[in-house]
Amino acid sequence: MAGYGRKSSQGIPDIKVLDDINLTLYPGQAVGIIGESGSGKTTLAKVVAGLLPPALGTMKLAGQDLNGPFSLRSKEQCREIQLVFQSADTALNPKHTIRQLLGRPLKAYFGMKRSARELRIKELLDLVKLPHDLIDRKPSALSGGQKQRINLARALAAEPKLIICDEVTSALDTVVGAAILELLKELKQKLNVAYLFISHDIHTVKSLCENVVVMYQGHQVQVAKTALLSTGVLHPYTALLIDSIPQMRQAWIEEPRLATEHLATPSFYSVPDHQETCAFLERCPHKINGICDRNAPSIRSVKGGGQVLCHLKPEFLPLMEDLEQKRSPSGWQRTASINAKDVNYEKSLSTLN
Ligand SMILES: Nc1ncnc2c1ncn2[C@@H]1O[C@H](COP(=O)(O)OP(=O)(O)O)[C@@H](O)[C@H]1O
Ligand code: SF4
Numbered sequence: 001m002a003g004y005g006r007k008s009s010q011g012i013p014d015i016k017v018l019d020d021i022n023l024t025l026y027p028g029q030a031v032g033i034i035g036e037s038g039s040g041k042t043t044l045a046k047v048v049a050g051l052l053p054p055a056l057g058t059m060k061l062a063g064q065d066l067n068g069p070f071s072l073r074s075k076e077q078c079r080e081i082q083l084v085f086q087s088a089d090t091a092l093n094p095k096h097t098i099r100q101l102l103g104r105p106l107k108a109y110f111g112m113k114r115s116a117r118e119l120r121i122k123e124l125l126d127l128v129k130l131p132h133d134l135i136d137r138k139p140s141a142l143s144g145g146q147k148q149r150i151n152l153a154r155a156l157a158a159e160p161k162l163i164i165c166d167e168v169t170s171a172l173d174t175v176v177g178a179a180i181l182e183l184l185k186e187l188k189q190k191l192n193v194a195y196l197f198i199s200h201d202i203h204t205v206k207s208l209c210e211n212v213v214v215m216y217q218g219h220q221v222q223v224a225k226t227a228l229l230s231t232g233v234l235h236p237y238t239a240l241l242i243d244s245i246p247q248m249r250q251a252w253i254e255e256p257r258l259a260t261e262h263l264a265t266p267s268f269y270s271v272p273d274h275q276e277t278c279a280f281l282e283r284c285p286h287k288i289n290g291i292c293d294r295n296a297p298s299i300r301s302v303k304g305g306g307q308v309l310c311h312l313k314p315e316f317l318p319l320m321e322d323l324e325q326k327r328s329p330s331g332w333q334r335t336a337s338i339n340a341k342d343v344n345y346e347k348s349l350s351t352l353n
C-alpha cells in the first residue's frame with residue numbers, strides 16, 4: 001500500500017493510492033502497467049524507485065530486501081534501479097553538456113577516470129543510436145527523441161537491473177515514439193535488463209511487454225501474459241480500455257461501444273475505502289447486483305494464467321472476440337448487468353468470505 005499525506009497510527013496514508021499491489025519482474029522481460037490517468041501508475045514508479053516509501057508491504061531486489069526510501073538503499077541498489085520519465089526536457093539539466101550528463105553516473109557509480117568515461121560515453125551513444133558529435137552539445141540543441149535517448153543512455157550508464165519507464169513515448173510524436181520503443185526492445189534483449197514500462201496506451205504495452213498489469217484506482221485489476229489479452233478472458237475494465245481505442249477501420253466511429261461514456265467519469269482523487277464494494281462498480285457494465293455492491297472482489301486465477309480482481313466467474317468475463325462480435329449487427333450478449341439471483345453466485349461468494 002502507498003499514498004500521500006499524513007499516516008494514521010496503523011500506517012495508512014490520508015490519500016491512499018495503491019492497494020494490494022503484487023509484482024514480480026524478471027531479467028530481460030518487461031511488465032507493462034496500463035490504466036487511465038490517475039490510476040496510480042506514477043505512484044507505483046515512485047515506490048519502486050524509492051522516491052515514495054510504501055505505507056505497508058515489502059520489496060526485494062535480486063533476493064535482497066529493498067528498503068522503501070532511496071536514502072536507506074545501498075549504493076548498489078540505487079544503481080540497479082533507474083527511472084526514465086516522460087519529460088526528457090525537465091529530466092536533463094539544460095546547463096550540462098551530454099558529456100557531463102552521461103559522465104556523472106559513470107563517475108558516481110563506477111569511479112571512472114576521464115579517459116575511461118570518454119570511451120564509455122561513446123559506447124552509450126552507440127547503444128542509443130546517437131552520433132558521437134552530440135557529446136559537446138547541451139539538451140536544448142537536441143530534438144525531443146534525441147533527448148529521450150540521452151535520458152535512456154544516462155539510465156544505462158548505471159548498468160541497471162531494472163529500468164522504470166514512465167510514459168517515455170507519450171510526449172513524442174508517433175514515429176519518434178515508435179523508434180524509441182524499437183530501441184527499448186533491442187536493449188532489453190541485448191542487456192538482459194528488466195523494464196517496468198508504464199503507459200496509458202495498450203498498443204505500446206503489447207508491442208514491448210511480455211506481461212501486463214491493468215490498474216484501476218490503485219488496484220491491480222488484471223495481471224496477464226500480454227499475448228493472452230487477445231485470446232483469454234478480460235477484466236471488465238480491461239475490456240473497456242481496449243474498447244476505447246480507436247480502431248484502424250473507417251466504420252469505428254459509428255460502431256456501438258461498450259459503455260464508453262463511462263470513460264468520461266473522472267478518476268477519484270484517492271482510492272475510496274472499498275471494503276464493501278468493487279472499486280469499478282460505478283462504471284462496470286457487467287456488475288452483479290447484490291454481489292458487487294456488497295463485497296469487494298478477491299483476486300482470482302484464471303485459466304491460461306494470470307489473475308483478475310472480479311466476482312464474475314470466468315465464463316461470464318468478456319473476451320476479445322466478444323468486443324469484435326458486439327460490433328456486429330447481432331450485438332453482444334454479455335454486456336448486461338446480472339442479478340445475483342439469476343446466476344448461482346451465492347455459492348461462489350460463500351467461498352470468498
Ligand atoms: N504528491 C501528491 N499528493 C497527493 N496526491 C497525489 C500526489 N501525486 C499523485 N497524487 C494522486 O494520486 C493518484 C494517482 O496519481 P498518479 O500515480 O500520478 O497516477 P497516473 O500516473 O496513473 O496518472 C491521483 O489521484 C493523484 O491525484
Ligand atoms: S466485481 Fe462486479 S463490478 Fe467489479 S468488475 Fe467484476 S463484475 Fe464489475
Ligand SMILES: [Mg+2]
Nearest residue numbers: 041042043167
Ligand atoms: Mg503518471
